[in-house]
Amino acid sequence: GAGVSQSPSNKVTEKGKDVELRCDPISGHTALYWYRQSLGQGLEFLIYFQGNSAPDKSGLPSDRFSAERTGGSVSTLTIQRTQQEDSAVYLCASSPQSGVGAYEQYFGPGTRLTVT
Amino acid sequence: AQSVAQPEDQVNVAEGNPLTVKCTYSVSGNPYLFWYVQYPNRGLQFLLKYITGDNLVKGSYGFEAEFNKSQTSFHLKKPSALVSDSALYFCAVRVSGNTGGFKTIFGAGTRLFVKA
Numbered sequence: 547g548a549g550v551s552q553s554p555s556n557k558v559t560e561k562g563k564d565v566e567l568r569c570d571p572i573s574g575h576t577a578l579y580w581y582r583q584s585l586g587q588g589l590e591f592l593i594y595f596q597g598n599s600a601p602d603k604s605g606l607p608s609d610r611f612s613a614e615r616t617g618g619s620v621s622t623l624t625i626q627r628t629q630q631e632d633s634a635v636y637l638c639a640s641s642p643q644s645g646v647g648a649y650e651q652y653f654g655p656g657t658r659l660t661v662t
Numbered sequence: 663a664q665s666v667a668q669p670e671d672q673v674n675v676a677e678g679n680p681l682t683v684k685c686t687y688s689v690s691g692n693p694y695l696f697w698y699v700q701y702p703n704r705g706l707q708f709l710l711k712y713i714t715g716d717n718l719v720k721g722s723y724g725f726e727a728e729f730n731k732s733q734t735s736f737h738l739k740k741p742s743a744l745v746s747d748s749a750l751y752f753c754a755v756r757v758s759g760n761t762g763g764f765k766t767i768f769g770a771g772t773r774l775f776v777k778a
Contacts, residue, residue, distance in 0.1 A: 579766065581768070587771065588768060589752065594759060599761060602761045641766075649694055649756060649766075650711060653707070
């Protein structure tokens with residue numbers, strides 16, 4: 547595909563349920579980021595993958611949050627036992643680390659998560 | 663601590679007037695600086711970046727930004743604002759990550775309103 551894709555676009559879940567959010571980055575981009583944005587506010591860094599290096603998980607708000615990136619491509623963000631404060635738009639971005647566009651992040655459309 | 667700050671929550675300008683959206687940063691080493699824009703109901707888009715070289719960088723939609731090392735600033739500017747420039751603007755900086763690599767952190771965002 548031409549850009550970063552995320553699925554689902556919207557997710558409504560009940561408090562206490564687990565959810566999985568998916569991100570398909572741009573092919574060839576070695577860096578992948580997850581952010582959270584609440585109500586049109588700022589971006590909260592969650593986790594960062596770069597190539598085969600250990601991910602930087604310093605932004606994950608609790609141990610209910612985890613993420614994987616398989617084969618250096620697709621990433622899944624999992625939230626266990628969702629809480630109402632987890633409601634937000636979850637954004638994924640990918641970035642090349644060299645060449646044209648180096649370090650520029652290309653964002654997906656986001657997944658809007660609502661926990662009821 | 664490494665950080666990026668956008669001191670203004672909101673900037674109001676009249677169409678045709680010049681606009682400035684402020685950004686200051688605190689990083690160790692040479693900064694990599696970015697501006698992104700989020701139009702209503704649309705995804706985040708890259709505007710411009712400073713890595714090295716000329717302190718004045720030009721980007722999309724007629725925007726430019728000036729890197730000022732002594733003031734640790736990277737203000738976004740446009741000579742003549744358009745109503746269609748109304749959006750949420752984010753400054754970002756690449757900082758050292760927790761796993762030996764680098765990650766990008768974002769400011770809180772500045773909402774720009776351009777009045778006709």
